[in-house]
């Protein structure tokens with residue numbers, strides 16, 4: 001996740017472990033004994049890790065669906081006798097089977113695995129410092145020129161045969177030139193965290209003495225049986241576990257064996273679909289059952305699956321709606337709650353806009369002298385809509401003026417109500433900090449008295465809601481205890497998954513305005529759902545609304561005509577699209593390739609890349625398993641200024657951070673020779689060589705200039721999954737890790753030994769880069785098409801770049817990505833339509 005990964009991973013860890021325990025405790029001994037009698041001997045365990053091309057909901061994925069094969073599949077019976085990580089021994093009794101929390105727990109565990117899928121820590125093999133090959137190398141004057149023209153000249157190449165062994169951390173730290181400040185050594189000062197009580201201490205104590213690499217184990221939920229097997233296997237184990245539990249529950253409830261088996265199979269596929277970001281499983285995309293049997297009939301006979309409209313089946317673990325969508329109860333419930341909340345906002349009467357505010361709206365969006373604004377000005381339309389409506393969704397690519405619009409909207413709202421309680425938030429700390437800074441910059445043209453009223457801080461959504469493991473749903477603020485707000489702006493809202501979007505909107509008072517900003521063409525949330533894309537798919541404005549907006553914006557009647565919707569959504573008067581880019585000219589390199597990717601124009605994209613016509617875009621065609629020398633060179637050139645700064649006597653944290661934000665390697669995948677971990681490992685070696693060359697004795701885990709990304713939320717330290725920091729000495733010469741402050745003003749220091757789980761961050765996955773921007777990026781594609789590659793992924797990657805982008809990979813992989821737009825199965829629109837029927841008078 002997310003981000004998300006922007007999920008409260010720490011919070012979830014505890015919760016999910018509890019749920020997992022509940023599942024284990026729920027195993028019924030009598031059933032297990034009964035099943036043991038007919039266990040197959042040739043079980044597929046451990047299950048085959050799914051290969052890159054396994055489309056989890058692909059109808060053709062498993063076509064041998066004879067009843068015998070269904071019975072024999074590793075749907076639960078296998079793991080029971082082959083070291084099933086879910087089976088902790090003889091189950092105590094069968095009472096727990098009635099507890100469908102166990103099934104929801106599977107869903108929660110899936111959520112966590114999505115997080116791990118993206119977050120699996122760095123298993124880097126650091127190198128001892130090698131011989132000084134090029135100590136005197138000076139970085140290119142402008143690293144991006146070098147990156148783009150490929151004229152790096154071999155600076156700082158890692159020496160062949162450099163050892164890959166990491167020195168033992170403690171020993172190395174003790175003998176190194178850089179002291180590493182631990183929790184006790186920390187002296188509070190400006191920007192330093194106090195040596196506070198640390199609830200995470202027991203967890204860290206448990207891993208005390210481990211190396212960074214040891215810390216990176218990503219399988220706390222699954223236990224030793226799956227350690228090191230990677231997230232695909234973990235997700236598969238969860239799917240198997242869910243199938244197994246459904247089958248047991250179904251049999252225990254008196255269902256016939258075939259229906260129980262169908263429930264197990266469907267549950268297993270549903271679990272995989274959730275792990276792939278879908279909210280539900282489309283039954284009509286599954287291969288037919290043998291003997292002409294219907295999935296639906298068997299599922300409804302399985303006694304673990306109910307229809308939404310049947311009160312008697314409420315509380316069963318599976319829900320099957322009339323359009324063949326199969327859900328876990330939890331996701332169905334969230335979809336229904338979100339639809340209810342959205343429809344309530346949509347039905348609320350429009351807010352009155354006083355004349356003074358309308359006047360201000362026209363003044364703020366007046367074109368600059370000498371310029372003609374497009375008619376209508378969609379920025380103005382969006383702001384006008386947000387003055388009238390409770391929830392507004394603004395979708396636009398980078399640089400289309402979303403922040404500018406919000407600043408002007410805030411100015412209008414604060415004119416009307418100077419004491420309005422306004423909050424800015426985003427799914428990640430980085431995005432939140434960027435928004436604070438962008439709002440500050442865009443507000444420079446506002447009158448001083450309005451500027452003074454603008455928020456000076458942004459929140460991560462978790463911080464806004466208040467992560468609280470003891471509270472209902474894990475947050476302090478929820479439907480029963482709403483946020484004290486009049487207006488909430490959420491940036492990077494495309495990263496919101498169904499669960500977080502539901503909780504967030506439920507926690508906002510119905511009287512408040514919510515503005516969701518994002519880009520519908522970017523990657524959706526790592527977890528289930530694509531709420532932002534679904535809400536922004538329909539930019540339809542009703543006739544009454546366009547009439548009112550024309551008047552508010554001072555336009556002639558009939559001027560505003562919304563684009564046609566791409567879906568038949570019952571929501572209207574909610575979404576606005578921004579298409580004009582004010583940062584890049586329409587024909588600029590980055591803008592052009594982003595548009596071609598978004599629109600699926602692979603031929604034009606490849607032709608443009610090959611031509612090399614635009615100096616801001618570079619293409620390194622590279623189809624080998626190992627990145628080509630030119631790719632490594634481009635990466636080294638991009639990082640050379642950071643290494644050079646880090647090797648100075650007293651590297652300045654602020655300067656290092658600014659330099660680090662200028663260039664990033666974005667990888668589509670984590671593992672493999674072209675994955676994030678491999679790039680991080682190689683760049684770590686290189687960094688150490690450079691520091692060694694500068695006589696900085698960098699054998700330790702912590703060295704100046706080491707960038708790290710936090711992988712687990714730590715509310716006490718106010719560090720969240722995805723936050724990046726840089727290691728640099730403080731005024732006392734102690735190595736600290738420096739993170740941007742939430743208010744975007746400067747940095748704060750955290751002692752390295754207090755950090756929650758983290759990894760080096762020279763390279764990051766594209767998923768993790770959402771919400772961040774860099775001057776230049778190098779996008780490293782894998783050698784073959786993989787399941788994670790999509791149009792949205794490459795679009796998101798290139799739009800992280802502000803000045804220059806370098807794409808490296810095989811043409812076939814790029815084409816395959818552009819030809820693969822993501823579609824997430826969900827029933828949100830169906831739930832919204834149901835709400836329309838519910839609200840319709842008899």
Ligand SMILES: Nc1ncnc2c1ncn2[C@@H]1O[C@H](COP(=O)(O)OP(=O)(O)OP(=O)(O)O)[C@@H](O)[C@H]1O
Nearest residue numbers: 379396397398399400401402403404405438582583
């Ligand atoms: N209507 C406009 N006319 C001229 N320039 C504009 C207009 N709107 C925005 N800009 C400029 O375009 C740039 C990008 O604007 P802004 O930051 O608001 O876009 P954004 O969509 O929020 O971008 P990002 O998604 O990257 O944060 C800024 O320099 C801003 O001043």
